[in-house]
Amino acid sequence: MKTLVIGTGGREHALALALSRDPQVSEVHAAPGNPGIAAVATLHEVDPMDGGAVAALAVSIGAELVVIGPEAPLVAGAADAVREAGIACFGPSAAAAQLEGSKAFAKLVMAAAEVPTGLAHVCETSEQVEAALDAFGAPYVVKDDALAAGKGVVVTSDRQEAVDHAAACGRVVIEEFLDGPEVSLFAITDGETVLPLQPAQDFKRAFDGDAGPNTGGMGAYTPLPWAPDNLVAEVTRRVLVPTVREMARRGTPFQGLLYAGLALTTRGVRVIEFNARFGDPETQSILALLRTPLSALLNGAATGTLAEVGLPQWERASSVTVVVAAEGYPESPRKGDRIEGVERAEALDGVDVIHAGTAIVDGALVTAGGRVLSVTAVGADLAEARRRAYAGVDLIEIHGAHHRSDIALAAEQETMAT
Numbered sequence: 001m002k003t004l005v006i007g008t009g010g011r012e013h014a015l016a017l018a019l020s021r022d023p024q025v026s027e028v029h030a031a032p033g034n035p036g037i038a039a040v041a042t043l044h045e046v047d048p049m050d051g052g053a054v055a056a057l058a059v060s061i062g063a064e065l066v067v068i069g070p071e072a073p074l075v076a077g078a079a080d081a082v083r084e085a086g087i088a089c090f091g092p093s094a095a096a097a098q099l100e101g102s103k104a105f106a107k108l109v110m111a112a113a114e115v116p117t118g119l120a121h122v123c124e125t126s127e128q129v130e131a132a133l134d135a136f137g138a139p140y141v142v143k144d145d146a147l148a149a150g151k152g153v154v155v156t157s158d159r160q161e162a163v164d165h166a167a168a169c170g171r172v173v174i175e176e177f178l179d180g181p182e183v184s185l186f187a188i189t190d191g192e193t194v195l196p197l198q199p200a201q202d203f204k205r206a207f208d209g210d211a212g213p214n215t216g217g218m219g220a221y222t223p224l225p226w227a228p229d230n231l232v233a234e235v236t237r238r239v240l241v242p243t244v245r246e247m248a249r250r251g252t253p254f255q256g257l258l259y260a261g262l263a264l265t266t267r268g269v270r271v272i273e274f275n276a277r278f279g280d281p282e283t284q285s286i287l288a289l290l291r292t293p294l295s296a297l298l299n300g301a302a303t304g305t306l307a308e309v310g311l312p313q314w315e316r317a318s319s320v321t322v323v324v325a326a327e328g329y330p331e332s333p334r335k336g337d338r339i340e341g342v343e344r345a346e347a348l349d350g351v352d353v354i355h356a357g358t359a360i361v362d363g364a365l366v367t368a369g370g371r372v373l374s375v376t377a378v379g380a381d382l383a384e385a386r387r388r389a390y391a392g393v394d395l396i397e398i399h400g401a402h403h404r405s406d407i408a409l410a411a412e413q414e415t416m417a418t
């Protein structure tokens with residue numbers, strides 16, 4: 001099968017890498033890609049936001065399956081354009097991608113499907129904002145209604161900061177604070193059949209001990225040894241299946257990857273957010289353990305034949321991903337710094353280096369984005385996977401770069417509170 005992956009980030013590198021190792025895939029193409037993806041795929045130029053151009057590229061290279069990686073092109077209708085050109089596409093329609101594109105829409109769908117989530121108010125005026133903040137009390141959770149690349153959410157006990165964030169966003173969703181550990185559970189769906197993947201945990205805050213601002217994600221691991229045994233079954237039954245059914249009932253079936261960001265609160269599981277695409281960096285760890293050919297799952301979803309694929313199979317191992325971020329990330333990441341040591345890290349046992357914000361300038365690999373790259377390692381258990389991932393990170397040299405040193409640490413030490 002000839003595949004085309006659209007996007008430029010770590011998620012797309014992880015997808016392209018898994019497809020390149022899939023015996024059912026004959027060719028991997030990617031656009032626009034990055035220097036890491038170039039090692040496993042043929043790169044093409046395209047503006048991912050231009051659905052017509054994405055579809056034309058897919059036609060011109062004879063792609064049989066197109067995978068749209070990021071949310072913005074999905075919300076803009078890239079998957080619709082590819083399907084209109086008669087090519088199977090993994091990724092929801094613009095209408096279905098509203099599950100991520102509008103937090104207010106996601107809340108409506110969850111209410112209709114009786115999916116457990118935090119209480120929330122949609123606010124458009126400062127009076128509504130102040131009333132909602134006071135109704136819930138601190139800590140305050142204020143979310144930009146629109147796409148904001150993981151940076152639209154402020155969680156704070158400082159009321160003025162909450163008011164200021166709301167004023168800067170326009171339409172916001174103000175939500176009750178959800179305590180408890182977070183879990184990312186992804187499901188592949190063709191709009192009807194729902195196949196959950198292995199749960200993972202992401203680390204959203206910039207610094208060790210969950211200090212600092214929210215980021216796109218600083219690391220991840222899977223599986224979660226501390227998670228309740230029935231977690232996947234319960235979330236599938238209470239969250240994933242009802243949401244997929246409700247989207248179909250509305251005439252906007254969701255086909256692609258449904259990402260449930262969950263909080264395991266003292267009162268049970270609650271959805272924090274839905275995303276309409278693979279999460280980054282959880283995808284790096286999850287795909288590293290997937291034994292079922294990735295193309296079978298993606299193609300099954302894209303062609304409405306997922307029921308024939310069967311439940312995904314997994315390596316009985318652990319995988320840890322550590323993101324290396326540029327100096328100044330997330331506020332103002334520096335670009336253009338030399339990156340050394342990638343090949344030495346990749347030579348380690350069980351280690352892949354996944355590129356995100358990298359570029360080749362004058363023949364040298366340099367930083368080109370906030371999250372520069374991630375090191376993903378597989379090991380027999382979390383301890384071995386962590387050791388290998390950090391051995392890889394230690395070999396990467398970038399001036400001023402930072403990473404978290406506590407990815408999967410509490411899980412390894414069995415001190416995760418549930």
Ligand code: AMP
Nearest residue numbers: 118141153175176177178204261272273
């Ligand atoms: P989101 O973009 O909705 O995933 O939010 C980003 C991060 O903000 C989440 O991963 C949580 O760490 C935090 N967050 C979002 N909503 C809540 C909430 N209701 N209670 C506590 N933390 C939250």
Ligand code: GLY
Nearest residue numbers: 202217279280281
């Ligand atoms: N890992 C968080 C996200 O992809 O949104």
